[in-house]
Amino acid sequence: MSTEESKPTEQEAQQQPSGEQVQAETQAQSAQQSQQTTEQAVAKPEAKPEVKEVKLPRPRVSLSGKLRQLLRLRLLMERREPRWMRMDEWRYLRVAHGEHWRRPRGNDNKIRLEIKGxxxxxxxxxxxxxxxxxxHPSGFKLVIVHRPxxxxxxxxxxxxxxxxRTVGLRKRVEIVRRAIERGVRVINVTKDVIEELRRAQ
Known part of the structure; x- marks a missing residue:
């Protein structure tokens, strides 16, 4: 066979796809597949469980003008009030950790003598x-409750x-449920109690 016969003809060369054409076809196919997957994901969104809100009663107190003014005055006084410290609180960790203020009694105590600094x-x-x-800042009188x-x-x-603070979770839920029925405001409702009430609904 001669070299001329072994060479492909012009028609055969045109029929055979080039490397660029093959790459373009593969890219188009991958784009179509990705588009189909996105359409399927959009068409079938994940069903999220409905979360029911627990509405706690928040009544308001009918305060007189004088009492409302005094509550605002108390708030301003609390902001200006200094932090009460025990003697040597800044020196010993055992004194500063979890301790309340104690009246200074020493003869040479610098806080008792009100020395500058x-x-x-x-x-x-x-x-x-x-x-x-x-x-309470809202005007309510606080009542500590241990039972429903x-x-x-x-x-x-x-x-x-x-x-x-010593009441367990089960009894806390009962107390909050009773308070919701009567329309009583609860000051210290925790997240655990709200989750338990949502599950019970």
Whole structure:
């Protein structure tokens, strides 16, 4: 056979696809496949479970103008109030950790003598208005509750409940459920209680 016969003809060369054409066809196929997958994903969105909201009662107290003004005054006084520190609180960790203020009693105690550069000493003048004592910033009188039966003794118009810190989760849920029925405001509702109420719905 001659070399001329072994060479492909012009028609055969035109019929055979080039490398660029093959690459373009593969890219087009991959683009079509990706488009189909995206369309399927859009057509079938994942069904999310419906989350029911737990609406807690938030009543308001009918405060007089004088009491409302005193509550604002108490807030301003609390912002300006210094941080009460014990003697050597900045020196010993055992004194600063979890301890409350104690009245200085030493003869040479610098806080008792009110020496410049030392923390302020507690005095009567830092006291808040008498009518606002033991009141929540919203104006409610706080009542500590340990049982669901205690919620029935609370006046929803003037009092709000605070669940005791030793109460377990099951009894907390019962207390909050009873408070919702009676329209009593609960100050310290935790996330665990809200989740349990959602599951029960």
């Amino acid at each position: 030392y923390p302020k000493r507690v005095k009567v003048g830092y006291g808040k208005p008498r009518l606002t004592r033991n009141l 039966e205690d919620v029935d003794k609370v006046d929803p118009a003037r009092e709000a409940i605070v669940i005791g």
